[in-house]
Amino acid sequence: MKSIVILISGRGSNMEAIVRACAAEGWGARIAAVISNRPGAAGLAFAAEHGIATAVVDHKAFAGREAFDAELQRVIDAYGPDLLVLAGFMRILTPAFTHRYAERMLNIHPSLLPAFTGLHTHARALEMGCKFVGATVHFVTAELDHGAIVAQAVVPVKAEDDEASLSARVLKLEHRMYPQAVRWFVEGRLQLGGGLVRQLDGVSQSFI
Numbered sequence: 001m002k003s004i005v006i007l008i009s010g011r012g013s014n015m016e017a018i019v020r021a022c023a024a025e026g027w028g029a030r031i032a033a034v035i036s037n038r039p040g041a042a043g044l045a046f047a048a049e050h051g052i053a054t055a056v057v058d059h060k061a062f063a064g065r066e067a068f069d070a071e072l073q074r075v076i077d078a079y080g081p082d083l084l085v086l087a088g089f090m091r092i093l094t095p096a097f098t099h100r101y102a103e104r105m106l107n108i109h110p111s112l113l114p115a116f117t118g119l120h121t122h123a124r125a126l127e128m129g130c131k132f133v134g135a136t137v138h139f140v141t142a143e144l145d146h147g148a149i150v151a152q153a154v155v156p157v158k159a160e161d162d163e164a165s166l167s168a169r170v171l172k173l174e175h176r177m178y179p180q181a182v183r184w185f186v187e188g189r190l191q192l193g194g195g196l197v198r199q200l201d202g203v204s205q206s207f208i
């Protein structure tokens, strides 16, 4: 049985999709804990209601990133995770932290990477006149929103779209894509090599 720890900062709808899929599809894995850097994160209540251990490591209580990451690591490692899942976790991580969980930490980012790293991705895509937007699941490296791409979801932009309508449509696909990507990892169906991720069954890694 693989052990998964999920980090959130807010709503936690991707975490919820992963928790539900893990239970409904009977993965050989358990969600060992959901950890938030914000005490008020809405997703903590969902996790607790579903019998999952929760913890808060409040970044505001630490003088710097190193101290915060060290405490976060201590709390995470108590659960001995095989996989760390960042699901709307809004903190920049130190190289020491990303190195510790190299090749076993996934993130979801709401853009078609390598375009639009950072914040406000859909608004920036609209400003640039992009005709497609999307989201990416990738392995986490020390460089923000970089790392080998596991899966991507693409959404066409309609004339009447705004940031809210786009993020709502992309989020729906995130909720399909992220559980699938995590399941692939749990089942050992992902092979990393040369900075690329191959799905060993040869199934498509794109979500439309």
Ligand code: GRF
Pocket (backbone or CB within 6 Å): 008, 009, 010, 011, 012, 013, 014, 015, 087, 088, 089, 108, 109, 110, 135, 171, 174
């Ligand atoms: C998602 O759009 C995700 O791509 C981004 O932050 C949002 C998190 O939403 N990183 P939720 O907390 O999973 O509901």
